Amino acid sequence: MEKNVDFDQPWRRAVKKFENQNYDYGDLILHSWIEQAMELPELTPKNIDEWYSIKINNLQNFIDYMLNENKMFLINVKGVGYKICHPKEQTGVAMRQFINTVQAKAAKTTHILEQLDLRRLNSREKRQRTDAMAQLSQIKGFVKKRLIAPIPD
16 A cells, blocks of 8 residues: 655654564554654754654654554553554553543642632632532543443453
8 A cells, every 4th residue: 555655754754664564563663763764863962952853743743644544553662662552452542541631631620729829719719619620520530430440451
């Protein structure tokens, strides 16, 4: 399946090289392989900020392309690379990522609401805060009861 891809950008070079490899679901794509496939310039103390900026931007484009065009969902394996998620695991992994994000945002929002200086709020503003905290509590309960339980491994 030949795709129209412009290989001038580093992430596109990595796509081309990936598609010429025998990677399959469950395989690990190492950070070092991705960096080499992108043909990034050598990392030096002088170009470290630019190098990481180029890598991060191109890495996200590579990940997005792999999902959207090759239907391969890449899971970050911290400090190592990316695992190609098997389609039968993709729903569970995506839902776990979603739940983790919702829980983290809910915890941060709860903390912010708890730290309000109530002395500076009028009664209407205090009611808004109380309502918001109740809504957050409902969302947390929904996530815990309805979303976490049915997720397959």
